[in-house]
Amino acid sequence: MYVPSVTHPIGDFVREWVPKLSAYLPEQLQSQTLDTIVAFLVNAVICIVAVCAVNIGSAPILIYMERKVCAHVQCRLGPMRLGWHGTIQTIADVIKMLFKEVYAPSGADKLMFYLAPLIVLIAPFMVAALIPFDKNLVVSDVSMGIPLIIAVNGFGVLGILLGGWSSNNKYSLLGALRSGAQMISYEISFAMILLFVVMISGSTNLMTITQSQAGTIADWFIFKIPVLGFIGFILFFISSTAEMNRAPFDIAEAEQELTGGYHTEYNGTPFAMFYLAEYIALVTNSALATTCFLGGFHAPCIGVAAVDNYLTMVPGVVWFFAKVFFMIWCYMMVRWTFVRPRVDQLMDFEWKFLLPVNLLLLGAGAAYIVICG
Amino acid sequence: MSEYIILSIFLFLGAFIAAAATVVGLLLGYRTRNTKNKMAPYECGMQTIGNARIQFKVGYYLFALLFLVFDIEALFLFPVLANFREIMSGNTPLSPVVVIVDLVIFIAILVSGLAYAWKKGILKWE
Numbered sequence: 001m002y003v004p005s006v007t008h009p010i011g012d013f014v015r016e017w018v019p020k021l022s023a024y025l026p027e028q029l030q031s032q033t034l035d036t037i038v039a040f041l042v043n044a045v046i047c048i049v050a051v052c053a054v055n056i057g058s059a060p061i062l063i064y065m066e067r068k069v070c071a072h073v074q075c076r077l078g079p080m081r082l083g084w085h086g087t088i089q090t091i092a093d094v095i096k097m098l099f100k101e102v103y104a105p106s107g108a109d110k111l112m113f114y115l116a117p118l119i120v121l122i123a124p125f126m127v128a129a130l131i132p133f134d135k136n137l138v139v140s141d142v143s144m145g146i147p148l149i150i151a152v153n154g155f156g157v158l159g160i161l162l163g164g165w166s167s168n169n170k171y172s173l174l175g176a177l178r179s180g181a182q183m184i185s186y187e188i189s190f191a192m193i194l195l196f197v198v199m200i201s202g203s204t205n206l207m208t209i210t211q212s213q214a215g216t217i218a219d220w221f222i223f224k225i226p227v228l229g230f231i232g233f234i235l236f237f238i239s240s241t242a243e244m245n246r247a248p249f250d251i252a253e254a255e256q257e258l259t260g261g262y263h264t265e266y267n268g269t270p271f272a273m274f275y276l277a278e279y280i281a282l283v284t285n286s287a288l289a290t291t292c293f294l295g296g297f298h299a300p301c302i303g304v305a306a307v308d309n310y311l312t313m314v315p316g317v318v319w320f321f322a323k324v325f326f327m328i329w330c331y332m333m334v335r336w337t338f339v340r341p342r343v344d345q346l347m348d349f350e351w352k353f354l355l356p357v358n359l360l361l362l363g364a365g366a367a368y369i370v371i372c373g
Numbered sequence: 374m375s376e377y378i379i380l381s382i383f384l385f386l387g388a389f390i391a392a393a394a395t396v397v398g399l400l401l402g403y404r405t406r407n408t409k410n411k412m413a414p415y416e417c418g419m420q421t422i423g424n425a426r427i428q429f430k431v432g433y434y435l436f437a438l439l440f441l442v443f444d445i446e447a448l449f450l451f452p453v454l455a456n457f458r459e460i461m462s463g464n465t466p467l468s469p470v471v472v473i474v475d476l477v478i479f480i481a482i483l484v485s486g487l488a489y490a491w492k493k494g495i496l497k498w499e
Binding site for chain 2: 040043044047048051052056097098099100101102103105106107114117118119120121122123124125126128129130139140141142146147148150154165167168169170171173177180181184185187188191192195198199202203204264265268269270272273343344347348351352355356359362363366369370
């Protein structure tokens with residue numbers, strides 16, 4: 001019989017404690033196998049609770065943050081009425097969402113219609129499980145981290161296409177097809193940039209990638225390879241923005257053209273799920289950018305021992321989320337300051353500019369490794 | 374292996390949360406009678422003509438084909454590039470020169486494919 005064990009870092013802690021606790025059990029119940037299985041289950045529950053808390057908890061915070069950032073960019077105040085500076089506005093919105101009627105329009109494919117939000121939500125959850133939040137905080141430390149992230153990200157497109165096609169609405173269909181075309185196109189440059197990161201770090205495991213950026217700020221991949229790292233970071237930023245369907249690449253739901261895009265016909269909680277998936281994707285993409293370019297959970301050491309001692313005292317997970325929120329802030333500022341390109345400009349930009357530049361970047365990275373080792 | 378088992382739990386977790394939310398919405402949601410106008414597909418107040426499942430432009434399909442080629446290319450490049458530095462340092466039985474030449478040939482074939490598609494006008498969005 002195959003007994004699942006805990007191999008990843010949080011597991012060590014659990015594996016240490018479960019045998020100590022099982023010593024209190026009756027003699028005949030104690031066994032090595034039981035301990036391993038219990039440790040695995042305890043570990044799984046901890047992971048699930050933690051990732052759910054991060055994912056679902058971050059969405060209301062991000063929605064509030066987005067409204068505030070948007071408002072201040074446009075010289076408004078944003079939500080101010082509910083709670084201090086409108087802090088509980090999003091909670092009120094969630095409650096409102098819960099009591100909305102859920103129904104599929106006539107002619108909709110009911111099964112597909114309700115299946116779409118499920119599929120859309122799978123991808124960001126799986127990606128969140130692969131991100132190392134700290135030295136000992138990673139849910140699933142698989143060796144094929146980066147290819148898995150690319151594969152799972154492709155899943156989201158399916159949900160969007162399903163949602164658009166099943167609602168029997170022409171706006172939805174158009175939005176879904178545009179969104180599908182855009183997402184699969186930008187997925188290529190997304191994969192290429194991650195290839196660049198893999199080439200520099202020499203590993204597809206996200207933990208190893210983070211660990212190979214240990215040291216000072218100069219060791220982060222954005223600065224480690226002169227110029228190329230920064231270009232890679234910018235390209236990653238562009239392609240992940242398009243991957244998430246965020247403005248300025250929100251062709252899929254260009255309000256002025258397609259009303260709501262692929263989720264025009266959705267209402268109530270299924271609609272909220274699309275929204276949730278979008279915001280979790282924002283967190284996971286920022287986390288990925290942090291892991292791949294900004295040194296993950298490493299403190300921004302500057303090489304002066306007196307300062308670095310204080311910086312490294314702060315837990316890695318705090319640095320990680322500080323960087324993630326910085327990235328999210330960047331994504332939000334980009335969203336509210338840039339104008340939306342036309343759909344043909346968008347596709348031209350990917351296939352005729354981003355992809356060739358990515359291939360050149362890969363070549364330049366290879367040349368750097370050959371020359372500088 | 375157990376890493377992947379935990380990961381597969383997350384595969385179902387996302388779906389489970391969305392399903393739970395939909396069920397909660399169905400239970401708590403306010404209900405009104407399903408009139409014809411309410412159930413009609415939204416089209417800015419117009420009467421909808423015909424079904425939305427219409428035949429669609431082939432251009433999208435061609436982009437999907439190109440995507441497939443390049444995504445698989447990226448997948449094939451992963452094992453080589455993950456070990457690129459090691460191969461270049463000469464610690465492996467593989468010769469660095471041969472690997473570089475292979476990579477150049479591999480990418481050149483794909484780039485020529487992209488160039489062909491570009492020239493044929495597939496990348497032009499109408």
